[in-house]
Amino acid sequence: MNTAPISVYLALLRDTQPEPPEVSRPVPQTIHQTGGDKAPSPPKRSLRILYIDDDEQILEIMKDCLTNLGHQVRVASGGKYGVELFRIAMLKSEPYEMVVTDLGMPDMDGYLVARMIKAESPSTPIIMLTGEGKNMKPGGAAGSAVDAVVGKPPCIQELDDLLLRMAG
Numbered sequence: 001m002n003t004a005p006i007s008v009y010l011a012l013l014r015d016t017q018p019e020p021p022e023v024s025r026p027v028p029q030t031i032h033q034t035g036g037d038k039a040p041s042p043p044k045r046s047l048r049i050l051y052i053d054d055d056e057q058i059l060e061i062m063k064d065c066l067t068n069l070g071h072q073v074r075v076a077s078g079g080k081y082g083v084e085l086f087r088i089a090m091l092k093s094e095p096y097e098m099v100v101t102d103l104g105m106p107d108m109d110g111y112l113v114a115r116m117i118k119a120e121s122p123s124t125p126i127i128m129l130t131g132e133g134k135n136m137k138p139g140g141a142a143g144s145a146v147d148a149v150v151g152k153p154p155c156i157q158e159l160d161d162l163l164l165r166m167a168g
Contacts, residue, residue, distance in 0.1 A: 046070045047167050050089070052082030052101040052113060053129075062100075065156045071163070079108025083116045090120055097167050100159075103130035114145035125166040129154060 049071050053059050059075040066073045074089075074096070076082035082101065089095050099117055103110035114126045125147045132151075148162060 044070055045164060045167065046072060047097045047163055048072045048074075048094070049163065050074050050076060050082060050086055050096040050099045052076045052079060052099065052105075052110075054078050054102065054105040054107070058102070066160070066163075069156070069160050071160075079105045079110070079113040082113055083108070086117050087120060095121060096124065098125050098127070098163055100127045100129060100163075103128055103132070111145070118145040127159075127162065127166070 049066060051059065051062050051066070051073055053062070053075075054077060056077060059077060063073045063075050074085060076085050079101070082099075086096060086099065099114075101110045101113045105113075110128045110130070114128065117124060117126060126145060127148045127150055128146045129150050129152050147166060150159060150162065
């Protein structure tokens with residue numbers, strides 16, 4: 001049995017079929033909800049944040065989370081690098097509005113990071129993240145350079161609320 005004519009027939013059939021019609025897709029639209037007598041909430045403020053931690057995965061996750069909330073985030077892997085980035089930003093007249101630092105880092109702990117940053121810029125708020133956060137209070141064991149202590153893992157929305165509240 002010769003299958004050549006069938007192959008030719010299928011090839012001809014494929015080449016002669018019309019192009020499928022172009023499908024028009026609806027354009028996404030923004031839907032504005034009306035909240036009755038509620039006033040629209042003002043846009044959230046975008047902060048310049050320096051986030052310091054020695055764990056690369058934490059840095060990546062926190063940068064993604066805080067960036068998605070509208071903040072400009074620079075990360076530093078370790079305390080020494082964080083202090084260096086903070087100083088460079090100050091020299092460029094582009095200071096960070098907020099610093100978030102881990103407590104336990106091998107090269108320089110969060111206490112020293114906080115003291116060094118406060119020596120450069122006493123008005124810059126500093127939040128310390130730690131696994132021991134529930135037991136620590138700012139100004140106590142955390143030192144007077146720390147403005148707030150947050151336990152790990154942080155609730156991102158609560159951290160964002162704290163950042164915005166502290167930035168004024």
